[in-house]
Amino acid sequence: MECLVMTYNDQAVCMDDTAKKLGLSVADTIDCLIVHKKVGTTQYNSRDYISINFQCKFQKVKKNYKTNKYTSLQETFEKYAADIGHKLQELVFKFDGDVIPKTSLPLDLDLENDDTIDVMRKKIQTTKFAK
Structure with missing residues (x-):
């Protein structure tokens, strides 16, 4: 088909x-x-699949996932988050310094075999109350 x-x-x-x-x-x-x-x-x-590496400072381990160039990265992001024991909402994914929307396709980002996506924890903003 x-x-x-x-x-x-x-x-x-x-x-x-x-x-x-x-x-x-x-x-x-x-x-x-x-x-x-x-x-x-x-x-x-x-040939529609590529291997993508994920790396983050807080895990110190690079993980590799195979994904389809024509489908959203959200499923791959969810697998990665589960594998490292975090919720997807806690993480930020970047490629070439730019934040990647979950709905992006690898094709949209010009991702190629063995490219690396950087992963960071979202910064939690705290508010101090005056006494």
């Missing part, structure tokens, strides 16, 4: 996106990729 993945400015185009929502003009181009899937499964072609 084949699926069509559409992107505009290296961002995935969703089914409910409109030309107005994307800010398209008549001169803009939407890129299309054909993704091969096995019928009855959610498996993609093996």
Whole structure:
């Protein structure tokens, strides 16, 4: 089975996106990729997968995960958080110094095999009350 993945400015185009929502003009181009899937499964072609490393200062161990370039990173982030014993809400993920939204696709970020995502704990703000 084949699926069509559409992107505009290296961002995935969703089914409910409109030309107005994307800010398209008549001169803009939407890129299309054909993704091969096995019928009855959610498996993609093996070349659609990349290995991503996760590292954080508070764990001192690099972990590697295989993820699909055309699916959200949220599931991989959740697996990583569970593996290190933290809640996803406690962590911030960065690539090249920029915070990664959970809904991002590896394709959106130009992630390649063996790229590394930095992980940090969110800073908790405390408020001091005057006595």
